[in-house]
Amino acid sequence: MGPELNQSTFSAQKKRKRTGGQKFNFGWNDEEDxxxxxxxxxxxxxxxxxxxxxxxxxxxxxxxxxxxxxxxxxxxxxxxxxxxxxxxxxxxxxxxxxxxxxxxxxxDWKFKELADMRERDWRIFKEEFGIASKGGHIPDPMRHWGESGLPSHLLQIIDQVGYTEPTPIQRAAIPIALQARDLIGVAATGSGKTAAFLLPMLEYISQLPALTEYTKDDGPYALIMAPTRELVQQIESEARKFATPLGLTVVSLVGGHALEEQAFALRNGAEIIVATPGRLLDCIERRLLVFSQCCYVVMDEADRMIDMGFEEPVNKILSALPVTNEKPDTEDAEDASVMRRLLSAKDRYRQTMMYTATMPPAVEKIAKQYLRRPATVTIGNIGEAVETVEQRVEFVSGEDRRKQRLREILLNGGFAPPIIVFVNVKRNCDSVAREVQNMGFSAASLHGSKTQQQREEALASIRSGAKQVLVATDLAGRGLDVPDVSLVVNFNMASSIEAYTHRIGRTGRAGKSGVAITFLANEDNDVMYDLKQMLSKSSISRVPEELRRHEAAQQKPAARGSR
Structure with a gap:
């Protein structure tokens, strides 16, 4: 139908055949070489x-x-x-x-001489170790112990003790403290704060006159306050490692021991006293101790002391210190040459240091009243767990189911002792410890109703390896150092994210890795949001889907209550 039209005879297949045969070959055969x-x-x-x-x-x-x-x-x-x-x-x-x-x-700052370090190098160095500082005339951190400015005899002891590399808080705080500056150190648990304040203190005291028959009753040169008996005894043990070779005496004052016994320990005088605020105030009020020549004060875990109700005792103790060696609240307090100048034959301006994990208003008030133009050093992101701890969260409700899951974890054999299990209630502590023993593990329990001797024995047994598992309340959650803890189990979730952070900080210490397993239930609604945020910020931890989707984890409790 219709006229014939011109029909195309083009064939794509034929075109490919024609052009394919004529394609130039860029290669050659071996015989053509x-x-x-x-x-x-x-x-x-x-x-x-x-x-x-x-x-x-x-x-x-x-x-x-x-x-x-x-x-x-x-x-x-x-x-x-x-x-x-x-x-x-x-x-x-x-x-x-x-x-x-x-x-x-x-x-690279690692290969530079100290004189060749520039501002950019120091900025890279501080970023690498998470160091932030503020305040006037702050010295650069130390890259290794040789740059610390500590005397050779202390460096020898450091080497003997086995401190190979300084921790970030030690790198930043020691050079500042050696300038006789007041200091606020804000660092996560397990960061090496004890040596950060002990070493400058010992250097300070070693330049003062030795105690004599006439001066031993005038009190110590240095005072360290900590919130719990266990932490005080831990600091005392660490201090003696350095102080004993220097011929210095360290005495601890804690509750649970007779006052007469502690007065006897003070009979020959002591350069350094480590104490809990309650027992120290008892000694002052009973005239067993004076501070006529105290020129160095450290408050460790200051926020915890306030949480435990020690604000009034701390203020009374600090008020009992001599006013003759107080620093002026002027720019001179930031001048190292002025601060290191001797005031008389036996003392200098008093140096005050405060170490804390958070800065609540009560702690800020104490710092403002007793510290003079302090330098502030902050390490890492405060309130977050260290990256050496892998955090695992499981939804396990009910006492029986939790005990069964704990049994599975312990019998799995994936974690070497020592292991710490945290509970919230004292009566639960002994119950879970018995359950652990029934599983075939040796266990010790630690809580506030134990006598001082029982608490010391429990800690000693877990540190020595005599016991494999420590079941404890938050009494062991802060400041205590049990070496090589491979696993922390939160049998009950902590009541606050701060307490949780300190609990899991018992593992993953001194650069080693660790695991923290937390049993979560609906009664933990108030901390679910903060827990989810903390897990999200960790590069080695995962937020479980059940927690991610949980209604309580979507916004802060205060925000939920205001709707």
Whole structure:
């Protein structure tokens, strides 16, 4: 129908056939190689390129070894010119090494001399260790113990004790403290704060006159306050490691021991006293102790002391210190040369240091009243768990189900002792400890109703390895150092995210890794939001789907209550 139209005869398939046969081939066959075999350059080919080059993925020693191997190869395969070419190659290697060293020196603080460090280098250094500081005339942190400014005899003791690398708080706080500056240290649990205030204190005291028959009754040179008996005894033990070789005496004052016994320990005087606020105030009020020559004060875990109701005792103790060595509240308090100047034959301006994990208003008030122009050092993100702790959360409700899950975890054998299990209620503590013993593990319990002797025995047994599992309330959640804890189990979730942070901080200490497993239930609604936020910020932890979707984890409790 209709007129005939011109029909196309084009075929794509035929087109491909025609053009495909005419495609130019860029390769050639082996028989077409025009190289002449009689040419020595071609007859003695080397398997790899022998010229100077950069070797990716090799360290400096491996690169030098490869250069020398290729130099030997050149000498063997080119008798006429190989020796000269090998020499040029080795010269090229030396130039590359110098260039690499120069580049590394410009860009890496680890390889720079102290005099070559610039502002950019210090900024990189501080970022690497999470150090932030504020205040006037703050010195640079120390990169290693040799730059600390501590005397040689203390450095020898540090080496003997086994402190190889300073922790971030030690890097930042020690140079400041050695300038006789007042200091507020804000750092996470397990960060090495004890040595950060002990070492400058010992350097300070070692420059003061030794106690004599006439001065021993005037009180100590230094005072350390901590919230719990266990923490006080831990600090005392650490202090003696350094103080005893220096001929200094350390005495602890805690509840649970007779006052007469502690008065007897003070009979020959002591340069350093470590105490809980309650027992220390008892000693002051009973005239067993005076502070006529105290010139160094440390408040450890200051926020915890306030939480435990020690604000009034702390204020009374600080008010009992002599006013004659108080610092002026002027710019002189930031001047190291003025602060280190001796006031008389036996003392200098009083130096006050406060270490805390948070800064509630009550702690700020004490700091403002008793510290003079303090430098503030903050390490990491306060209130967050360290990255060496893997946090695992499981929804397990009911006492029986939790005990069964605890049994599965312990019998799994994936965690080596010591292990710490946290509970919220004292009566639960002994019950869970008995359950652990029924599983075949040796266990000790620690809570506030125990006598001082029982508490000391429980801690000693877990530290010595005599017991495998410690079941404890929050009494053991803060400041206590039990070495090499591989696992922390929150049998009951802590009542606050701060308490949770300190609990899981019992593991993953001193650079080692650890695991924290938390049993969660609907009664823990008030902390679910904060817990989810903390898990989200951790690079090695995961937020379980049940917690992510839980209604209580969507917004803060205060926000939910205001609707």
């Amino acid at each position: 025009t190289s002449q075999d009689w040419n020595p350059v071609y007859s003695k080919r080397v398997d790899r390129y022998t010229g100077p080059m950069v070797f990716d993925g090799l360290n400096d020693a491996e690169v030098e070894k490869e250069y020398r191997r290729r130099a030997r190869m050149l000498e063997e395969r080119d008798p006429e010119h190989g020796k000269e070419r090998a020499r040029q190659m080795l010269e090229q290697m030396e130039r590359q090494k110098e260039k690499s060293k120069s580049k590394r020196t410009r860009n």
